[in-house]
Amino acid sequence: MSNLWHFFQNLWQYLFPPPNASAQGKAIDELIWYIHLLMLVLFIGWIAYFLYTVYRFRKSKNPKADHVGARSHFSSYAEIGVAAIEVLLLLGFAVPLWAKAVDQFPIRTGDPKTDPIEIQIMGQQFAWNAHYAGPDGKWGKQELKAAAPGNPFGLVASDPDAKDDVTCLREPFQVPVNRNIICRISSMDVIHSFKLPNMRITQDAIPGMTIPTHFTPISKGSFMIICAQLCGNLHSTMKGEIKVVSPEEFETWYAAKAKAGGASSYE
Numbered sequence: 277m278s279n280l281w282h283f284f285q286n287l288w289q290y291l292f293p294p295p296n297a298s299a300q301g302k303a304i305d306e307l308i309w310y311i312h313l314l315m316l317v318l319f320i321g322w323i324a325y326f327l328y329t330v331y332r333f334r335k336s337k338n339p340k341a342d343h344v345g346a347r348s349h350f351s352s353y354a355e356i357g358v359a360a361i362e363v364l365l366l367l368g369f370a371v372p373l374w375a376k377a378v379d380q381f382p383i384r385t386g387d388p389k390t391d392p393i394e395i396q397i398m399g400q401q402f403a404w405n406a407h408y409a410g411p412d413g414k415w416g417k418q419e420l421k422a423a424a425p426g427n428p429f430g431l432v433a434s435d436p437d438a439k440d441d442v443t444c445l446r447e448p449f450q451v452p453v454n455r456n457i458i459c460r461i462s463s464m465d466v467i468h469s470f471k472l473p474n475m476r477i478t479q480d481a482i483p484g485m486t487i488p489t490h491f492t493p494i495s496k497g498s499f500m501i502i503c504a505q506l507c508g509n510l511h512s513t514m515k516g517e518i519k520v521v522s523p524e525e526f527e528t529w530y531a532a533k534a535k536a537g538g539a540s541s542y543e
């Protein structure tokens with residue numbers, strides 16, 4: 277019984293995505309609704325058409341099979357109409373949305389208070405890790421040969437730029453609200469997928485590649501990161517947490533993390 281309850285709870289969650297928490301999310305949700313509305317119209321329309329034909333060409337009225345069948349062009353017109361709506365959704369909504377929300381990255385002006393915050397994200401069986409450049413704004417040196425399960429970013433601890441780097445290994449990390457965030461996604465083992473349902477972000481994490489994605493959190497809170505790509509026997513446990521906090525809270529956390537020394541613990 278409780279399984280059935282969970283099934284319907286999950287079904288409900290699929291129908292209604294978790295609350296949107298990013299500036300880009302609203303337009304993405306709207307597009308998803310438009311597509312589902314079209315699918316609903318098609319679902320009802322084609323079933324109604326099917327039932328109509330079953331009735332219209334019933335055996336009692338048509339005892340002899342007719343190899344010509346329907347003479348009207350209704351189905352062709354309906355197909356053309358559906359295709360036209362699909363083209364409208366694609367060219368009118370999806371392509372412009374992709375250009376705006378995905379392709380167009382926030383611009384860097386040189387102002388440390390408003391510039392996008394960059395975070396390296398490393399997927400690892402079975403956790404998410406984050407790496408920030410630290411208050412000096414300089415990334416510590418990273419080397420492939422330094423990379424290990426305990427040092428997923430391959431940070432070279434002896435490098436002076438690495439001293440204040442902030443790393444969050446298998447632990448929650450923070451971002452300030454209303455600030456552009458750029459995540460550079462990679463993986464140190466197999467293909468994972470960095471998914472922030474509340475931010476409407478999904479980006480594959482591929483070993484040997486670093487793929488940027490961006491979002492602007494608009495509500496404070498704690499949000500789950502999940503892995504959206506089957507990546508091994510504990511895939512379902514591959515959760516992370518991103519905390520959206522006030523700018524002041526972020527600065528305090530960031531300074532404390534930097535002081536603790538992101539890279540120095542790897543010696």
Ligand SMILES: [Cu+2]
Binds near residue numbers: 399505507
């Ligand atoms: Cu994974």
